[in-house]
Amino acid sequence: MTGDVISVVIADDEPDVRLLLRLQLETVDGVEVVGEAADGVEVIEVCRKLRPRAVVMDLLMPKMLGIHAIEEIRRDIPNIAVVAYTATAGEFVRQEMERLEVPLLLKSGDIRALVDAIRSSLARVVE
Amino acid sequence: MTPGVQASQTSDSDSDELERRLREVDALRRRVLNVIPHALRTPITTFRGLAEALPTASEDDIRTSITPALRRLAAQAERLLDDMLLAAGLTTTLPTSERVGTMVRPVVDDVWAEVGGGAPLVFEGDDDAAVLAPAGSLSKMLVHVLDNAAKYGDGTTTVKVVQPGDGSGSTAIVVDSPGAEITEIELLGQPFFRAEAAVMRSPGLGVGIAVARALAEHARGSLTVEARDGGGLITTIELEAV
Numbered sequence: 525m526t527g528d529v530i531s532v533v534i535a536d537d538e539p540d541v542r543l544l545l546r547l548q549l550e551t552v553d554g555v556e557v558v559g560e561a562a563d564g565v566e567v568i569e570v571c572r573k574l575r576p577r578a579v580v581m582d583l584l585m586p587k588m589l590g591i592h593a594i595e596e597i598r599r600d601i602p603n604i605a606v607v608a609y610t611a612t613a614g615e616f617v618r619q620e621m622e623r624l625e626v627p628l629l630l631k632s633g634d635i636r637a638l639v640d641a642i643r644s645s646l647a648r649v650v651e
Numbered sequence: 652m653t654p655g656v657q658a659s660q661t662s663d664s665d666s667d668e669l670e671r672r673l674r675e676v677d678a679l680r681r682r683v684l685n686v687i688p689h690a691l692r693t694p695i696t697t698f699r700g701l702a703e704a705l706p707t708a709s710e711d712d713i714r715t716s717i718t719p720a721l722r723r724l725a726a727q728a729e730r731l732l733d734d735m736l737l738a739a740g741l742t743t744t745l746p747t748s749e750r751v752g753t754m755v756r757p758v759v760d761d762v763w764a765e766v767g768g769g770a771p772l773v774f775e776g777d778d779d780a781a782v783l784a785p786a787g788s789l790s791k792m793l794v795h796v797l798d799n800a801a802k803y804g805d806g807t808t809t810v811k812v813v814q815p816g817d818g819s820g821s822t823a824i825v826v827d828s829p830g831a832e833i834t835e836i837e838l839l840g841q842p843f844f845r846a847e848a849a850v851m852r853s854p855g856l857g858v859g860i861a862v863a864r865a866l867a868e869h870a871r872g873s874l875t876v877e878a879r880d881g882g883g884l885i886t887t888i889e890l891e892a893v
Contacts, residue, residue, distance in 0.1 A: 538693060540720040544700040547717070551707055586802070611692040631692055633700035 530642060533559040533574060535567035535590065536582040536609070541631070545580060545609075548635040555639065564588025571597045571604065578605040578642045581626075583617060591620050605645035607638065682843035682857065690731055690856045698724045731856060737865050738842035738858035745869050746785035752893040753789045754781045755824055759797075759810050762790060766798040767808075776812030782822050782890035784870040789890070792866045792874070793824075795859035796886045800828035803849050804883060814892065821872070822892040830883035839876050839884075840864055863888070 532555060534545045539562070546557045559574045561567035565587040571579060579597065583590035594606050608621050608628045621628040625648070627641040701717050701724070708717055737745065756778045763772045782789065800808040809827040838844045845857035863886075864874040872890035879885050 538697070540697050540701070540724055541693060543716055543720055544697050544704065547704045547708060547712065548700060551704075612689040631696045633696040633703070635700075 528554060530555050530578055530605075530646060531558045531574070531576040532556065532642065533561065533567065533570050533576040533579045535561040535564075535570075535579060535585065535593070537562050537585045538582075541582070544633070545638075549639075552635065552639050555642070562586075564590060564593040567593050568596050568600075572600055575601060576604065578607070578646055580607050580609050580638065580642070583608055583610045583613070591617070591624075594624055594626060603649045605642055605649050607641045607645055609638065679843065682841075682845075686843050686845060686855070686857050687735075691728070694724045694728045694731070698728070734856060734858045734862050738856070738861040745865070746788050748785045750783040750870060750891075751786050752781045753784050753786075754779065755789070755812050755822070756780070758790050758793060759824075762793045762797050763801075763808075766794060766801050768801050770801055770804070771807040772797075773807055773809045774812075775809060777814075780812040780814075780822055781893040782824070782872075783893055784866075784872070784890055788866050788870055792863040792888055793826075795863040796826050796874075796888070799849075799859050799884070799886075800826055800830075802855070804828040804830040806830075820892055821889045824888045824890070826884075826886045826888075827879065828883050828885070829879060829881065832882040833878050833884060836876065836878045840874075860886070 532549060534542050534549075534557060536542050536545070542560045542562075546560070549555050549557050558576055559570045561570045563586045567579065567581065567585075567590075568588075581590040581594060585593075588596075590608065590610075594608075597604060597606070606624075606626045608617075608626050609631060610617065610628065611631050613621070613628055613630065618628065627645050629638060629641050698721065701721055705713060705717065755776075756774060759772075759774060784792075797808070797810075806829045808829075809825075811823075811825040811827065813823045813825060833839065833846050835844070835846050839846060840860040842861040843857045845855060849855060849857070860874070860876060867874040867888050867890065870890055872888065874889075875887050877885050877887075
């Protein structure tokens, strides 16, 4: 894989959401979906194994919340770009994402916003 | 007591009652606003996104992935709407058929295969036990109760079928699901209320228990919940035995 391609792991407990994100991201030049995970524990394992450059993370997932999974993954891969992708976000979630410097996107189906968030998060971690 | 004093006390009592009801309505409104956007956003945006992906998707993806997903999402949205109406007390979605004898064990097995996600479940009691409920109704009750057990439980869920032996002629289906400690037990079953332990685990409408209870009562039975010693929930559905 070349350094220009952004390898992405998708983490969401809804298989239909993972399907949609995969289909959408596959249409974007320079982005490659390399793995998927259905819960907070699996996403840590998948990231350890595949070492992606970015992860799109649902926050409410079984076994481990996305918030905790983000911190765990960053211990292993400090330069990984993370985008939180969630249906709703209250004050607690917004504050946590600010603390972790993770861009937060509400699920809207707008792939351009997601790709922009991945790229800006990536730019920040490689600075 | 003079008529004037009595009238004044009645007026105070009416005012207190009105205020109590307004507080209840406000609490319900807040609960609805908390859960509906979360529960609906994912199926709606996913549906739209998949529909938009159709023109560029391969024939194979359309046939094997997208079309089944669109069907699942439509069914999910339909179920959410039915549940909301039922939980809100709009009984148009209650079954209209007569009660029929329904064996419990096969329904438990089928529902757990659908919602259990591969987690362990133990069935205890008579494999041939049957209860009276409208066709498909026991399945709908158990979908909600067992879905809660699967989503919010930790460890093995146990379903016990018990004949109370109190001469009531009823059968109790007791779903014992270990999990996080539930401190708001008195609020469980109120439509659109979600326990704190549930909010942190999975999205949902907070109507499962209310819907299952409405279905149980419609089948001339009952549904009760109690906090489980050590954490988790015990849900008991009582229906007339066959």
